[in-house]
Ligand SMILES: Nc1ncnc2c1ncn2[C@@H]1O[C@H](COP(=O)(O)OP(=O)(O)OP(=O)(O)O)[C@@H](O)[C@H]1O
């Protein structure tokens with residue numbers, strides 16, 4: 001019981017096989033109530049398959065999923081009522097308007113949402129009477145998000161909500177998602193975008209070839225899986241080089257006569273700058289600190305996977 | 316099944332239809348065009364000739380008088396036909412649209428009447444006619460006028476010569492009357508089956524089915540809303556076909572309680588069959604292939620365009636396994652022949668098809684996987 005209240009979703013040893021292909025390979029994880037959980041992975045990693053199994057649209061080959069304390073295999077009707085779903089590449093009836101689409105989905109859920117408020121939330125009010133087929137990709141996506149909210153779901157699943165959107169539209173969607181989180185919804189999101197995962201997610205699971213290769217908060221993942229920070233100082237004064245070396249780091253000269261040094265933490269950057277000032281050396285004119293980010297983690301982990309299975313490289 | 320969900324699905328589909336003019340055209344205008352084209356072909360005007368084959372079985376003075384009356388003023392040209400010929404067969408083989416048969420006892424009855432032995436004696440003179448002929452009306456009118464004049468010569472109130480019509484066909488209806496119920500059945504079948512298949516494939520292709528699968532819509536909601544939607548289309552289509560047939564070809568058919576019942580059962584049967592076939596038709600192309608594969612044989616082998624009796628025996632047997640055959644039978648039995656027992660029998664078999672198709676449809680429609 002306590003588990004089910006702190007965990008909105010518990011996935012236990014889930015597998016899905018399509019013929020010879022093991023699309024989801026013994027995956028286990030839990031999603032906390034009220035958090036934004038992001039599935040990050042390359043094309044064909046098994047993101048949609050996993051999400052759609054949780055949404056009860058596909059059947060797992062083995063394993064169980066517990067959603068809001070219910071086994072989804074035996075409670076499909078109730079599960080469906082408590083979740084909102086934006087399928088990948090959302091589409092709807094061509095000649096039905098935005099407002100009609102939303103009231104259709106509301107009827108289907110036998111709920112009475114405030115359609116105007118939903119359209120305001122997703123910034124669709126101006127297009128209320130436009131037929132679906134006349135909308136741009138970003139607007140269609142927002143109709144999908146609004147449609148996923150008609151039943152006031154506890155958990156919202158969004159399969160690639162911002163794929164194909166321009167940067168403004170992306171940020172608009174992010175705003176909507178942040179608003180949902182603020183209202184206590186649990187959000188399960190899949191994405192290819194590190195930026196998106198970093199901006200929104202409390203927990204990120206990196207999935208590759210049907211397996212979760214890393215899971216944790218974006219900060220912890222980057223900390224755990226990436227190289228040190230890289231500090232570049234310009235101009236490359238010999239005294240500075242000597243000083244940094246004496247502090248126990250191993251600085252190198254860069255091709256454009258700067259100094260590059262790898263440091264494990266942000267504090268070390270501060271320590272180096274302080275030491276330069278204390279030694280009375282001229283402060284560096286150019287300074288660049290490259291923070292490790294999720295992208296590096298992602299490329300490293302999914303790249304390793306590809307290399308391991310011998311499918312990286314030329315393809 | 317939930318009324319609100321079903322109604323919501325229905326509204327979406329009706330809206331989608333009336334916002335798509337080409338779909339409207341093919342649903343409603345296409346069968347009407349078929350009626351007009353086929354109707355025109357089969358009711359083309361014929362060359363008018365006033366030859367009248369007569370089988371004079373009496374060969375008497377009295378019959379000669381009648382023949383004389385028929386030829387007076389060049390009304391008819393009599394063509395005698397041998398007494399041993401089967402008149403219906405003769406008319407059919409020689410493409411005669413009207414043929415007269417004078418009975419053996421014509422003279423005897425004439426004498427009884429003329430000599431006032433029996434003031435009510437009358438003689439039936441059979442005329443064999445081809446109901447599909449367009450020039451028949453004029454000839455029949457002339458025949459009636461001449462016979463009426465001949466009857467004037469006999470005293471008494473009752474007419475002496477009474478004309479007895481016999482169609483060269485087994486029953487008396489025009490081809491267009493046979494054809495219209497077939498077109499109604501075909502239009503409903505085509506629309507129900509192919510729209511069930513195509514709608515499913517289209518929604519699947521667009522990914523709408525995946526969204527619908529994650530909602531509380533059940534397969535029964537889906538099927539029932541499809542049936543109601545097709546029912547609306549079928550009623551409009553049927554009314555349109557009947558109106559055009561009436562105003563253009565003067566087709567009058569019995570439209571009682573049977574027609575609506577048959578339409579409902581047919582729609583359930585073919586929407587159900589369509590849903591049952593959805594696992595075979597995952598893409599739009601395969602959907603139309605599957606629906607054509609089912610529709611065309613059904614159309615040609617179930618007696619839509621010509622009577623099943625015209626086909627070889629094994630095909631006639633095969634036709635009895637096709638649901639459309641029973642729709643045609645039921646519609647013709649009720650609309651042309653007012654044959655309640657026959658209609659009931661066909662409707663019962665059709666209802667069995669519909670029940671199986673409905674259940675199979677709810678079980679076999681696939682959404683998610
Ligand atoms: N219905 C299916 N039949 C057979 N194979 C499938 C089916 N659905 C998915 N797959 C395969 O399973 C694997 C995982 O697919 P999935 O759609 O889950 O990937 P994804 O991570 O969502 O990819 P993307 O980022 O491109 O959406 C892929 O190799 C895909 O080809």
Ligand SMILES: [Mg+2]
Pocket residue numbers: 047048049088159
């Ligand atoms: Mg996907």
